[in-house]
Amino acid sequence: MIGLEHVLVVGALLFSIGLYVALSKRSAVGILMGIELMLNSVNLNLVGFARFVESPRPIDGQVFTVFVITVAAAEAAVALALAVSVYRLRESIDVDRLNILKW
Amino acid sequence: MEDTAVIVAFYVLTIVTLGSALMVATVRDLVHAVLFLVLSFVGVAGLYITLSADFVAVVQVLIYVGAISVLMLFAILLTPRASRDNASVPYAAPIGVLAGLLGAVIIFVALKTDWATAPGGNKFETTAAEIGKALLDPFVIPFEVASVLLVIAMLGAILLVRPGEGGEPG
Numbered sequence: 001m002i003g004l005e006h007v008l009v010v011g012a013l014l015f016s017i018g019l020y021v022a023l024s025k026r027s028a029v030g031i032l033m034g035i036e037l038m039l040n041s042v043n044l045n046l047v048g049f050a051r052f053v054e055s056p057r058p059i060d061g062q063v064f065t066v067f068v069i070t071v072a073a074a075e076a077a078v079a080l081a082l083a084v085s086v087y088r089l090r091e092s093i094d095v096d097r098l099n100i101l102k103w
Numbered sequence: 104m105e106d107t108a109v110i111v112a113f114y115v116l117t118i119v120t121l122g123s124a125l126m127v128a129t130v131r132d133l134v135h136a137v138l139f140l141v142l143s144f145v146g147v148a149g150l151y152i153t154l155s156a157d158f159v160a161v162v163q164v165l166i167y168v169g170a171i172s173v174l175m176l177f178a179i180l181l182t183p184r185a186s187r188d189n190a191s192v193p194y195a196a197p198i199g200v201l202a203g204l205l206g207a208v209i210i211f212v213a214l215k216t217d218w219a220t221a222p223g224g225n226k227f228e229t230t231a232a233e234i235g236k237a238l239l240d241p242f243v244i245p246f247e248v249a250s251v252l253l254v255i256a257m258l259g260a261i262l263l264v265r266p267g268e269g270g271e272p273g
Contacts, residue, residue, distance in 0.1 A: 001106060002113045002153065004220055008213035010117050010150070014143075016206030017124040023202070024195040027133060027188070029178055033140050036171065037124055040147050043159075051154045051224050058225035059233040063242055065159050066234065069166050070249045074256035076171045080178040081260035087182045096192070 007048030014041035028083045028093040032076065039072045113153050120146030133179050133187045141172045158231040 015038050022034025043065045050061025083093050090098065123142040130136050144167040151160035179187060192198075227233065238246050 002110060004218055005214055006113065007150075007154065009210050010121070012206050012209035012213060013121055014124055014147075015209065016202040017121065017128060019205060020195075020199055020202040021124075021128045023198045024128070024191045026190050026192060029133060029175055030136065030189055032175070033127055033136060036140065036167070037127070037143065040144065040167070043163075044147055044150060047151055047154050047156045047159055050156065052218070052220045053225075054219045054221040055225070057237070057241075058221075059227065059230065059237055062156050062159050062230060063234055063237045065156070066162060066238075067242075067245060067249060069159075069162055070253065073166050073171060074252055076174055077260045078256050078263070080174050081263035083178050084181055085263045093182060 004048055004052040007052075008045060011041040011045040011048070014038075014044065026094050026096055028086065028095055029080070031095065032079050032083075036072065036076065039068060043068055109153055113150070116146050116149040116153065119143075120150065131189055133189045134176070136189045137172060137175050137179065140175075141168055144168050144172070155227055156230060158234055 018034045018037030018041060020034070021037060022031050025031050025034065046061045046065045046068070050058050050065075053061075086098065087093050090100075120143050123139040123146065126139040127136045127143065130139060144163065148160045148163040148168070151157075151163060
């Protein structure tokens with residue numbers, strides 16, 4: 001029988017992989033991929049809580065998941081537009097070389 | 104028998120999800136990394152189905168697998184080959200240790216906490232109809248705010264990539 005703990009452990013592992021990707025990649029698209037992995041692990045936890053935790057309205061966890069997916073889509077669209085815009089300005093999306101604000 | 108099938112499906116989908124997430128972290132080409140990310144999203148959608156969240160699984164496939172991955176591929180393909188390297192920063196090893204420690208702490212807390220689990224779990228008759236009702240009754244304000252957010256994000260994305268705005272003409 002699959003219980004809540006199994007889902008939470010998978011979510012924690014997926015979150016730490018996403019954190020590693022988001023912190024260690026040079027490319028802006030790579031960082032965005034790590035953030036999407038972390039959001040996915042959070043969604044997995046929410047769906048797991050909706051499935052297993054005692055609640056008068058258990059469907060709310062899935063509604064939260066739909067909202068998180070919506071916000072993630074908006075965030076991805078803006079972030080990728082920023083990446084294309086930064087590439088036009090600096091000929092690179094390497095975040096180590098984005099230091100125009102430094103003086 | 105049906106229970107065994109669900110358990111096998113859960114473990115297989117877990118291996119697919121976590122394995123392709125690890126490949127995202129290690130593979131050298133950024134295009135390959137996006138393709139492994141798509142495989143990871145599909146694995147998470149399968150996990151949603153094992154947790155009897157069919158509507159969320161369909162939304163996951165439509166938005167993550169369909170839209171966000173295509174957006175990422177476009178962003179990579181609109182920039183030339185030189186920026187397709189999926190390289191890590193030089194101090195990646197301590198970041199890995201940090202992420203591993205954080206994951207260990209989360210797993211420890213998740214296993215120690217006494218969750219108020221319902222015996223046998225919650226059974227959903229239909230999820231799509233219930234989510235629709237919940238969006239219109241208690242969650243109507245967040246629902247409207249989400250639509251405004253999507254319009255603002257779309258306008259912002261169009262404005263940022265329009266040629267001749269905020270930098271060199273495209």
